[in-house]
Amino acid sequence: MAGLAADNLTCIKRDRVLFTDLSFCLSPGQLIYLRGPNGAGKTSLLRILTGLSAPESGQLQFNDEPLDKVRDRFNQQLIYVGHKAGINGALTAMENLRFWCAQHSTDFKAQQAYEVLARLGLVGLEDVPVRMLSAGQQRRVALSRLWLKQAAYWILDEPFTALDTDGIELLETHMREHVANLGAIITTSHQPLSKQAGPFTELVLEYRL
Amino acid sequence: MNTLINGIFKRDMALAFRQRSELAQPLMFLLMVITLFPLGIGPGPVTLQKIGPGVIWIAAILASLLAMERLFRDDFWDGSLEQYMLSGQSVAAIAAVKVLVHWLVSFLPLALFSPLLALFLNLTVDMYIALMLTLVLGTPLLSLVGAIAVGLTVGLQRGGVLLALLLIPVFIPLLIFATSAVDSAALQLPYRAQLAIIGAMLMLAMASAPFAIAYALKVSQN
Amino acid sequence: MWKWLHPYAKPERAYQLCVTLQPYFLWPGILCLVAGSIWGLAFAPQDYQQGDSFRIIYIHVPSAILSMSTYVAMAVAALVGTVWQWRTAFMAMIAMAPIGAVVTFIALFTGAAWGKPMWGTWWVWDARLTSELILLFLYLGVIALYGAFEDKQQAGKAAGVMALVGVVNVPIIHYSVEWWNTLHQGATISKFDKPSIAPEMLWPLLIALVGLALFIAAVTVMRMKNEIIRREYHRPWVKDLAARALGGDHAV
Numbered sequence: 001m002a003g004l005a006a007d008n009l010t011c012i013k014r015d016r017v018l019f020t021d022l023s024f025c026l027s028p029g030q031l032i033y034l035r036g037p038n039g040a041g042k043t044s045l046l047r048i049l050t051g052l053s054a055p056e057s058g059q060l061q062f063n064d065e066p067l068d069k070v071r072d073r074f075n076q077q078l079i080y081v082g083h084k085a086g087i088n089g090a091l092t093a094m095e096n097l098r099f100w101c102a103q104h105s106t107d108f109k110a111q112q113a114y115e116v117l118a119r120l121g122l123v124g125l126e127d128v129p130v131r132m133l134s135a136g137q138q139r140r141v142a143l144s145r146l147w148l149k150q151a152a153y154w155i156l157d158e159p160f161t162a163l164d165t166d167g168i169e170l171l172e173t174h175m176r177e178h179v180a181n182l183g184a185i186i187t188t189s190h191q192p193l194s195k196q197a198g199p200f201t202e203l204v205l206e207y208r209l
Numbered sequence: 210m211n212t213l214i215n216g217i218f219k220r221d222m223a224l225a226f227r228q229r230s231e232l233a234q235p236l237m238f239l240l241m242v243i244t245l246f247p248l249g250i251g252p253g254p255v256t257l258q259k260i261g262p263g264v265i266w267i268a269a270i271l272a273s274l275l276a277m278e279r280l281f282r283d284d285f286w287d288g289s290l291e292q293y294m295l296s297g298q299s300v301a302a303i304a305a306v307k308v309l310v311h312w313l314v315s316f317l318p319l320a321l322f323s324p325l326l327a328l329f330l331n332l333t334v335d336m337y338i339a340l341m342l343t344l345v346l347g348t349p350l351l352s353l354v355g356a357i358a359v360g361l362t363v364g365l366q367r368g369g370v371l372l373a374l375l376l377i378p379v380f381i382p383l384l385i386f387a388t389s390a391v392d393s394a395a396l397q398l399p400y401r402a403q404l405a406i407i408g409a410m411l412m413l414a415m416a417s418a419p420f421a422i423a424y425a426l427k428v429s430q431n
Numbered sequence: 432m433w434k435w436l437h438p439y440a441k442p443e444r445a446y447q448l449c450v451t452l453q454p455y456f457l458w459p460g461i462l463c464l465v466a467g468s469i470w471g472l473a474f475a476p477q478d479y480q481q482g483d484s485f486r487i488i489y490i491h492v493p494s495a496i497l498s499m500s501t502y503v504a505m506a507v508a509a510l511v512g513t514v515w516q517w518r519t520a521f522m523a524m525i526a527m528a529p530i531g532a533v534v535t536f537i538a539l540f541t542g543a544a545w546g547k548p549m550w551g552t553w554w555v556w557d558a559r560l561t562s563e564l565i566l567l568f569l570y571l572g573v574i575a576l577y578g579a580f581e582d583k584q585q586a587g588k589a590a591g592v593m594a595l596v597g598v599v600n601v602p603i604i605h606y607s608v609e610w611w612n613t614l615h616q617g618a619t620i621s622k623f624d625k626p627s628i629a630p631e632m633l634w635p636l637l638i639a640l641v642g643l644a645l646f647i648a649a650v651t652v653m654r655m656k657n658e659i660i661r662r663e664y665h666r667p668w669v670k671d672l673a674a675r676a677l678g679g680d681h682a683v
Contacts, residue, residue, distance in 0.1 A: 013582060014583070014584075015584075015664075050295060051294075051295070052291055052295070052430050054516075071297075075297040080292070082291060083288070084288025084291065087287060087288070087289070088220075088224065088284070088287055091220070091224065091227075099215075099220040100216075102216035103212055103217065103292065104292075105212055354596070358593070361589045361593065362576070362589075365579050365580070374568070374571065374572050375572040375575075375576060377568070378568040378569050378572065378597075379600050381607065382606075382607035386607060410603070424592065428588040431585045
């Protein structure tokens with residue numbers, strides 16, 4: 001089955017069991033909305049999917065091959081936007097994106113980057129050290145990666161944090177287009193996804209003691 | 210290879226230049242610590258020459274412990290490190306490049322200042338040459354092995370002193386051989402053996418440290 | 432070949448193993464330790480040079496040897512934990528660390544105390560003593576690093592890396608300190624070396640060595656039991672164990 005398949009994942013953090021034997025599949029053309037209360041393990045699950053954390057037990061498969069063996073191929077098809085923005089405060093937005101694209105083997109065209117940043121409402125702020133931007137603006141610089149790299153799989157952790165209504169609408173529309181083009185997204189959010197985001201499947205994690 | 214140069218090397222160099230004042234601090238620390246010794250022990254030139262090599266190397270170790278903390282700290286806390294680990298590049302290679310940039314940026318100013326240090330502690334020309342050779346071979350060793358411990362402690366809130374506790378025992382052999390080399394130079398004796406041993410330790414570190422650093426960073430990511 | 436070890440990756444099985452092994456380590460260990468110590472301290476013949484003060488070797492030499500072995504054992508546990516991702520291996524590692532540190536301290540203390548009648552001072556920068564001191568720092572580093580992490584699984588992995596870095600450095604440190612010692616003091620007369628000694632002196636030494644080794648193993652096993660319980664307290668098997676201990680017999 002094409003896609004990212006989780007097979008019997010168990011996660012233990014700080015000697016507390018977050019979830020056991022969790023199995024699901026993220027296929028192209030699918031948007032999974034990961035829900036659950038704080039501390040249920042949503043961030044841990046996303047980090048396991050990206051490979052930043054290792055599960056206590058269980059396997060991950062990418063297109064029916066063990067993820068460990070095809071990690072490079074998967075990483076090429078992945079954009080991860082986590083809790084941390086992944087941008088350096090001393091560099092400007094353009095520099096951050098230029099270096100990020102170089103690391104992720106993506107062509108960087110300054111013109112395209114300016115356009116994307118403009119669309120995200122950051123006109124005039126592209127060449128300023130990022131630490132001078134507000135939290136919401138920094139988040140939008142981080143999210144601009146979703147427009148710059150062509151990758152099928154998006155793993156997003158609370159992407160809507162610090163975004164205003166325009167920003168939320170922009171991101172949800174982009175997500176719907178991505179899924180329509182056979183991209184795959186798994187995301188968490190404290191606010192429910194609106195209709196703008198298109199059809200989605202819910203995956204609910206419960207808080208375990 | 211290209212991605213490493215364009216993605217990491219240039220980035221870290223650009224950042225280093227923007228944070229010049231932060232980089233200067235360990236160097237100033239080094240100078241001030243060395244100044245403490247004549248003040249604390251007495252400025253007699255013979256004594257200073259005797260303790261000189263040890264003082265400079267101890268101060269270099271302490272200063273590099275201070276400087277090392279910034280190696281992965283910013284990248285860890287702002288999430289850039291996560292992005293490196295997802296980029297498909299070898300984390301060991303990325304770590305090696307970052308350590309290289311860190312060493313270049315820390316060592317070159319030290320090399321520029323070293324004549325001043327030699328002057329303060331009354332070292333002879335032979336001793337100075339030996340000192341520079343030990344610094345050239347030994348400071349990369351400090352950076353490489355130190356980076357392993359930095360990788361382990363980067364996520365901790367107050368990792369600074371812990372870093373020193375972890376690394377000082379490990380640096381003791383380097384201290385012994387480096388100061389011995391300079392002492393031998395003072396007596397006009399050969400010191401190729403000491404340099405060879407430091408060189409061997411450096412080779413071992415160059416071969417194995419990047420992988421250990423990559424693993425340490427992975428552990429910190431959890 | 433190592434398949435028989437695999438069940439012990441599970442904390443519950445490792446706990447059972449510890450319970451089984453504990454009496455076999457503890458009682459023979461105490462017996463040998465007491466026997467060796469009394470024989471050596473009271474009954475072994477006097478050294479012709481040092482009189483009675485040499486008797487401290489019956490404590491010093493076993494603890495010096497075992498301080499090194501415990502570090503190596505700790506590093507082996509760290510290696511197993513790192514390569515095969517066994518939680519129990521990291522638990523064993525951290526169980527051994529404080530014991531090794533204490534044994535190293537005993538070696539240092541007895542070594543220094545021996546120096547007083549020999550050289551008239553309480554501390555000498557002898558090559559062996561200096562190496563033991565650095566070994567103590569290595570132990571303390573591993574313990575401190577483990578304690579700095581809240582997530583004990585992460586703590587185990589991090590401390591494991593430091594233990595491995597340390598074990599690679601131990602021979603380098605030994606060699607460099609010995610070399611440093613010859614540079615700065617010339618040949619050192621050291622009665623710390625395993626002397627070519629009479630059997631009446633050798634036997635109590637060996638018995639004390641075996642006794643201390645077994646005792647260290649016993650305390651490790653006890654600490655490991657505690658560590659397993661502490662980390663796995665929410666598991667059903669631990670709850671059963673606690674219920675049984677509270678309800679009936681106290682043999683835990």
